[in-house]
Amino acid sequence: MCRLACLLAWWLFAASRLYAAPVEASALPAFGLDQAAALRTSQQAIGHQPADYTLRDRTNQPRSLAQFRGKPLLVNFVYTGCFRVCPTSTRALHRAVAAMRDRFGVDQFHVISIGFNQPTDSPMAMHAFALQQQIDDKNWEFLSPRASDVAALARDFGFSYVATPIGFEHTLQVSIVDAEGRIQNQVYGDAFTADSLGEPLRRLLSGSLLSTSVLARSSFSDVLSKIRILCSVYDPRTGKYRVDYSLYIEIAGFLTFVSTLLILLLQEWRARRAMRRERAS
Template sequence: MSASCVWRRLLPRIAAVLLAVSAEQVPAGQPVPPQAEPVFDGEAAYTLSQQALGRRLGDYRFTAADGREVRLSALRGRPVVLSLVYTSCYEICSMTTRALARTVRAAHDVLGDESFVVLTLGFDTPVDTPAAMAAFAVEQGVREADWYFLGGDSATLAALTRDLGFTYQRSPKGFDHLLQTTVLDADGRVYRQIYGEVVEVSWLVEPLKQLVFGVRPEDGALTQIVNRVRMYCVTYDPATGAYRFDYSLYIGMAIGGLIIAAITGFLVREIRHARGV
């Protein structure tokens, strides 16, 4: 018998065996179960995020749309508000960025336009190029001078997100990630983590007030006093959702000063009268 005849007889049997194996793996009459989607562990992500508090970031390098290199060390000396997005996210990342822009403008009204820097980075590095980040900024209506939208390479973003305690993972819809905005102090350390789609004005301004108006050892006595007064005289009004200057402290200090002056004058007059002067 020729070899071709042998194969003709064996092939139906081989096919039957393969079909039997497949039938054992997937029972007849039952649909093939869909592949389970990865589950984002929000509790673990929050824990990692909190563990980053006090951590100093490395001197990472990023690129602007014009090719200019921006190093984190160049931003030190002022607090930095840092957010992470991916530009192909057309809903949540856009909404959080626009909300952050409103909060940043309110913070500038209170603290001054040059009091802090904002940095938004794209963590989907193949897509979030410097040009894509610049286009994203335009789409969200962000025009602040000290707000940088930058891109970086995958190794840099992986190291940065570890330092920040920022967790993200791929999902069928794009990425699942922690809605996290980080406040860095002037030395590049993680000072505060803020969570949520909308960053309320008070959530951002309060830590920035502490950093901008905080007392530093190198400040003179007068500067320390002025910073303390400015820090406590700026209060949040929940009715309007904005900050305002509370002059009650100034008024209280003025009244207290007048009372002390009056008492001092009275005592001086009494002492002089008693001495017959």
């Protein structure tokens, strides 16, 4: 009985000490990503051009970021040791890319996935990751940077990550880069859709396709492809892009108006020229 009383007294004393002197939150080990800071870092990258890093593709061949300029580029970061989030987001990105390629064309933009956990995310590991996600896209590269470049590369793209006891916590984003290599948009989440990625990409493609210099270098088939992109709209019912024939009608109406105006101006010019000749004679 005495032993039981002593144990009870010791338990009450320990409990009183525990509640009387709580552990400060700052003294506890902190894990995880500062979401607010990560979002600021990501947004600050918009408008900037990442440096021209050299990475290794799945065949261990060097590939520089400058090689992907000339067309829009989608960039995301993964680590191959991730068993849930990275595979899930990559498969979602794959579905969105397939829908956009179906409408915009297979060669209108590039995609690269960068393995940031170096040296674990080697070219061989990235090759295996792509196979696991069943990605066979000639314009989608899986790249491994040098370990010494990872921090600067991530900073240039506004990508944040932090090691945790179970792997990494990192920003879930896709950076949309224009043909000159400048970041134009950041799209967030792990369930990317053709709408969330396709609309900023379509606006980017539409802007570049309408430039005089691009049109001057384009063949007739290229011009038709460009018009096809301009006349594409996202259908949330099917999750795909479709043709908006009203845009075709608007374009046809505009071209008809311009043609009619040019004909009238030409007729007016000829009439004035004929009048000047009559007066001269």
